[in-house]
Amino acid sequence: MNEGLLPTIYDPKIVEEKWIAVWDEKKYSSAQVVPGKPRFSITIPPPNVTGELHIGHALQHAIHDTLIRWQRMQGKETLCVPGTDHAGIGTQIKVEAQLATEGLTKHDLGRELFLDRMWEWKEHYGGTILRQLRRFGASYDWDRERFTMDAGYVKAVLTAFTHLYNKGLIYRGTRIVNWCPSCQTAISDLEVDHEDKQGNMWHFKYPLADGSGVIVVATTRPETMLGDTAVAVNPDDERYKKLIGKKVMLPLMNREIPIVGDAYVDMTFGTGAVKVTPAHDPNDAEIGMRHRLPAPIVIGKDGRMTEEAGEFAGFDRYDARKAIVTAMNKLNLVTEIKEHFHAVGQCTRCKNTIEPLLSEQWYVKMEPLAKHALDVLKAGKIAYHPDRFIKYTEDWLENIRDWCISRQLWWGHRIPVFTCVDCGHEFASVETADKCPKCDGILQQEDDVLDTWFSSALWPFAVLGWPDKTPELDYFYPTNIMITGRDILYLWIVRMIYSGIEYLDDKTEADKIPYYTVYVHPTVQNFEGKRMSKSLGTGIDPMELIDKYGTDATRFGLCGMATATQDVRLQETREPGWNVAAPEIGRAFPTFVQGRNFATKIWNASRFALMNLNERTEAKATPATLADRWILSRLADTVKSVNDDLDNYRLDQATIRLYEFFWNELCDWYLELAKPAMRDESIADATRNTLAFVLENALRLMHPFMPFISEEIWQQLPHAAGAAESIMISAYPMPQDFTVDEAVEKEMQLVMDVIVAARKMRAEQGLTPGQKADIIIAVENEQAVKLLNENMSAITTLGRADKVAITNTTDASGEHIFWNELPLIINITRELTAEEKIKELEKAKKEHAKLASDIEKTEARLNNPAFAERAPAEVVAKTRGEIAEAKMRQATLADRIVALS
RNA sequence: GGGCGGAUAGCUCAGUUGGUAGAGCGUCUGGUUUACACCCAGAUGGUCGGGGGUUCGAGUCCCUCUUCGCCCACCA
Numbered sequence: 001m002n003e004g005l006l007p008t009i010y011d012p013k014i015v016e017e018k019w020i021a022v023w024d025e026k027k028y029s030s031a032q033v034v035p036g037k038p039r040f041s042i043t044i045p046p047p048n049v050t051g052e053l054h055i056g057h058a059l060q061h062a063i064h065d066t067l068i069r070w071q072r073m074q075g076k077e078t079l080c081v082p083g084t085d086h087a088g089i090g091t092q093i094k095v096e097a098q099l100a101t102e103g104l105t106k107h108d109l110g111r112e113l114f115l116d117r118m119w120e121w122k123e124h125y126g127g128t129i130l131r132q133l134r135r136f137g138a139s140y141d142w143d144r145e146r147f148t149m150d151a152g153y154v155k156a157v158l159t160a161f162t163h164l165y166n167k168g169l170i171y172r173g174t175r176i177v178n179w180c181p182s183c184q185t186a187i188s189d190l191e192v193d194h195e196d197k198q199g200n201m202w203h204f205k206y207p208l209a210d211g212s213g214v215i216v217v218a219t220t221r222p223e224t225m226l227g228d229t230a231v232a233v234n235p236d237d238e239r240y241k242k243l244i245g246k247k248v249m250l251p252l253m254n255r256e257i258p259i260v261g262d263a264y265v266d267m268t269f270g271t272g273a274v275k276v277t278p279a280h281d282p283n284d285a286e287i288g289m290r291h292r293l294p295a296p297i298v299i300g301k302d303g304r305m306t307e308e309a310g311e312f313a314g315f316d317r318y319d320a321r322k323a324i325v326t327a328m329n330k331l332n333l334v335t336e337i338k339e340h341f342h343a344v345g346q347c348t349r350c351k352n353t354i355e356p357l358l359s360e361q362w363y364v365k366m367e368p369l370a371k372h373a374l375d376v377l378k379a380g381k382i383a384y385h386p387d388r389f390i391k392y393t394e395d396w397l398e399n400i401r402d403w404c405i406s407r408q409l410w411w412g413h414r415i416p417v418f419t420c421v422d423c424g425h426e427f428a429s430v431e432t433a434d435k436c437p438k439c440d441g442i443l444q445q446e447d448d449v450l451d452t453w454f455s456s457a458l459w460p461f462a463v464l465g466w467p468d469k470t471p472e473l474d475y476f477y478p479t480n481i482m483i484t485g486r487d488i489l490y491l492w493i494v495r496m497i498y499s500g501i502e503y504l505d506d507k508t509e510a511d512k513i514p515y516y517t518v519y520v521h522p523t524v525q526n527f528e529g530k531r532m533s534k535s536l537g538t539g540i541d542p543m544e545l546i547d548k549y550g551t552d553a554t555r556f557g558l559c560g561m562a563t564a565t566q567d568v569r570l571q572e573t574r575e576p577g578w579n580v581a582a583p584e585i586g587r588a589f590p591t592f593v594q595g596r597n598f599a600t601k602i603w604n605a606s607r608f609a610l611m612n613l614n615e616r617t618e619a620k621a622t623p624a625t626l627a628d629r630w631i632l633s634r635l636a637d638t639v640k641s642v643n644d645d646l647d648n649y650r651l652d653q654a655t656i657r658l659y660e661f662f663w664n665e666l667c668d669w670y671l672e673l674a675k676p677a678m679r680d681e682s683i684a685d686a687t688r689n690t691l692a693f694v695l696e697n698a699l700r701l702m703h704p705f706m707p708f709i710s711e712e713i714w715q716q717l718p719h720a721a722g723a724a725e726s727i728m729i730s731a732y733p734m735p736q737d738f739t740v741d742e743a744v745e746k747e748m749q750l751v752m753d754v755i756v757a758a759r760k761m762r763a764e765q766g767l768t769p770g771q772k773a774d775i776i777i778a779v780e781n782e783q784a785v786k787l788l789n790e791n792m793s794a795i796t797t798l799g800r801a802d803k804v805a806i807t808n809t810t811d812a813s814g815e816h817i818f819w820n821e822l823p824l825i826i827n828i829t830r831e832l833t834a835e836e837k838i839k840e841l842e843k844a845k846k847e848h849a850k851l852a853s854d855i856e857k858t859e860a861r862l863n864n865p866a867f868a869e870r871a872p873a874e875v876v877a878k879t880r881g882e883i884a885e886a887k888m889r890q891a892t893l894a895d896r897i898v899a900l901s
Numbered sequence: 902g903g904g905c906g907g908a909u910a911g912c913u914c915a916g917u918u919g920g921u922a923g924a925g926c927g928u929c930u931g932g933u934u935u936a937c938a939c940c941c942a943g944a945u946g947g948u949c950g951g952g953g954g955u956u957c958g959a960g961u962c963c964c965u966c967u968u969c970g971c972c973c974a975c976c977a
Contacts, residue, residue, distance in 0.1 A: 864958090
């Protein structure tokens with residue numbers, strides 16, 4: 001007995017800490033360039049430096065690491081590159097907030113000192129999420145950790161920018177951008193959330209300049225009227241077409257502006273007359289261009305009214321709105337105020353309302369780049385799971401607009417465009433230039449930095465060394481798979497695709513893409529179906545889960561959530577002690593409870609096995625009994641399904657299969673049968689070997705999902721000669737090394753069915769486990785009799801009987817089972833009390849009636865001539881068999897009813 | 902306004918090429934079987950959102966409606 005090998009209680013914390021340290025020291029997760037060797041590579045989506053692990057990350061990394069470990073165990077050179085993203089706006093907001101507590105603004109420090117503060121902050125707080133990932137067991141190559149602003153990465157970004165600039169794909173343009181007055185920067189269309197909000201629609205009278213009347217315009221943003229430079233009507237609008245060419249006197253500003261005809265105007269909406277503010281509305285800007293209208297900017301970048309706003313200069317935009325409505329009212333120019341529900345753009349980062357604003361920004365011409373991505377997607381070069389996201393991506397690419405890449409921030413990659421103060425020469429350069437190459441004049445670099453996504457778009461190849469020609473780039477690129485949530489499919493995933501194709505000129509056409517596969521995992525929602533949000537208190541800290549349930553349990557639960565189609569709600573239950581004020585106390589998560597229970601089960605089963613193995617035991621398949629052969633066959637089946645499921649990114653199915661195998665097959669049946677077998681000297685050693693073999697394989701099979709517990713136990717088990725020193729670098733069980741034996745499974749099925757039937761009879765008749773009752777099996781088939789006799793000890797032990805009698809009585813009563821379509825009737829020896837007889841009778845009658853109706857329905861189907869004609873023969877035969885079985889059951893029940901009456 | 906996804910047992914979800922539905926949790930019954938009560942044995946529980954169609958046969962394919970969620974879209 002080796003009772004001391006595993007402690008009685010599984011303590012995840014101790015085990016996890018121990019193995020993280022060992023694996024780290026041994027550098028099992030470091031990958032080398034080994035030309036010719038099959039490899040598997042992934043880059044993680046770099047979380048923001050400001051980030052902390054949330055449940056979505058946890059799901060994503062559970063998937064990541066499971067796939068990584070699975071591939072590594074298949075002997076591939078396996079690389080997973082971790083890293084973080086500088087996250088321009090988000091990080092700058094944090095540091096500015098920190099400065100504010102000291103009463104400082106970034107302008108007090110100036111650009112250079114401010115950036116020093118940013119770096120300090122990054123060094124201090126930026127590593128949180130990666131530390132959390134290590135604790136999560138992520139077997140990434142920590143020596144290759146990257147940051148989107150480290151030296152090499154900067155070079156990549158500048159090279160990419162310069163390349164596009166020189167190719168004419170980057171230009172400067174003055175147009176309406178999404179301006180965030182709070183973040184003080186332009187943002188791209190993808191960084192604006194549109195949310196329907198309750199607002200008002202004001203109808204304003206604009207008097208005609210010639211005093212001949214008024215024209216009524218509708219607006220949701222009165223403050224913009226100060227910048228109006230026209231009123232537009234539809235040229236086909238009978239009400240207004242005669243006014244085109246006339247002028248109106250813009251109230252409050254006392255400026256004459258023209259009435260123009262423009263087909264954009266929808267005659268049926270509002271009043272049919274639109275006030276045109278070219279500097280503050282994208283549509284108005286276009287009308288303005290068509291009619292060569294001036295575009296005065298009345299709302300400034302700080303969200304306050306500018307000098308152009310006349311008497312309202314200096315007002316906050318919302319104060320101005322109120323003041324203008326009041327002023328218009330005084331002039332009797334407001335005809336109507338209606339409540340109006342409409343989409344308002346808000347900044348993804350800070351949730352403030354976006355102000356459309358005319359300003360000069362840098363843009364990337366997207367058409368040629370989008371075409372790169374469209375070509376490979378349409379050609380099916382990149383597999384998506386689920387594949388509907390291909391079309392989703394294509395639709396976006398086909399309607400793409402140019403990408404505003406300049407941000408008015410300091411934290412980020414400064415745009416490497418230099419302009420000569422003397423001769424005006426402008427150029428982009430990777431190296432910082434100090435003199436004008438044309439006239440030696442003084443140069444000025446752009447102040448703006450690049451959109452964070454411009455740099456993340458280079459991630460898969462930049463982290464492998466691009467633009468340098470590195471062995472890593474040769475060997476690990478393209479990466480094998482990108483695992484992502486669907487929220488960044490446009491922002492990031494597709495941008496990496498066209499970027500790879502645009503920049504990687506050393507690769508063959510087929511190998512320019514950044515990955516062969518995109519796996520889109522579900523979104524985790526809270527128990528109410530809402531998105532997890534920390535600020536709303538609905539978020540769940542994965543670290544809390546790890547503390548409570550253990551990392552393996554958490555990972556197992558998360559993998560079980562990785563379904564193919566739908567988003568998953570994280571079920572939540574409330575334990576005693578829960579209250580509204582502190583909802584995080586006393587809440588429990590059944591998904592992870594299941595994982596924890598499974599871990600405990602694995603622990604205890606292994607503890608039991610280790611107690612029973614001895615020094616002669618080898619992890620070798622040496623089957624002596626039917627049960628031995630059966631569990632080996634079930635192992636083979638499990639190996640195949642788990643590998644298939646992983647191949648198809650169905651981690652949920654894989655976890656279910658592992659769970660069922662380990663718990664329902666290995667523990668519930670095999671271990672129970674192994675107990676008596678290990679007491680029988682003639683087969684004890686064979687059983688021990690088989691048990692060790694199956695357990696050892698099962699642990700390897702589950703290691704990618706539950707790395708810690710599998711390693712801890714595995715280390716205690718006997719291994720085959722030449723085994724690796726860690727389960728992490730052992731071979732993954734593969735289908736070709738195992739054989740499913742269907743005949744054995746069929747035989748075992750009989751034994752199990754008999755035992756289950758006997759247990760059922762016992763339970764129904766109220767026997768406690770301590771009370772013995774002999775089993776009577778009525779069967780006529782010789783083969784079955786032989787099998788039952790061979791497995792008599794299993795049946796007596798698990799069926800809790802002293803002995804088993806096999807008869808060929810045809811009129812026996814009891815529980816029916818069918819084996820190879822032959823009936824067996826199982827019963828136990830026990831006289832029922834009068835009361836029990838009544839209960840039994842009722843039950844028998846009920847079941848008899850149910851069978852009668854089933855038989856009737858099935859016969860009706862069978863008697864339909866079309867069924868016999870058109871259905872496949874085996875289906876017809878199966879249906880006949882069903883009827884036959886039901887009738888036999890019914891006949892026995894009829895006998896029983898008579899006997900009980 | 903357009904597109905996509907979901908609606909299956911009380912809850913959270915599976916359901917492979919159409920052959921009368923599964924898991925976990927919950928509920929109920931019985932258990933000190935020396936690995937495990939984070940356990941064991943057994944049971945209960947579903948007209949697969951509504952309607953129509955194709956088919957011998959539909960949770961599964963087609964149409965339609967209801968409803969929830971997500972994405973895209975310039976309606977002042």
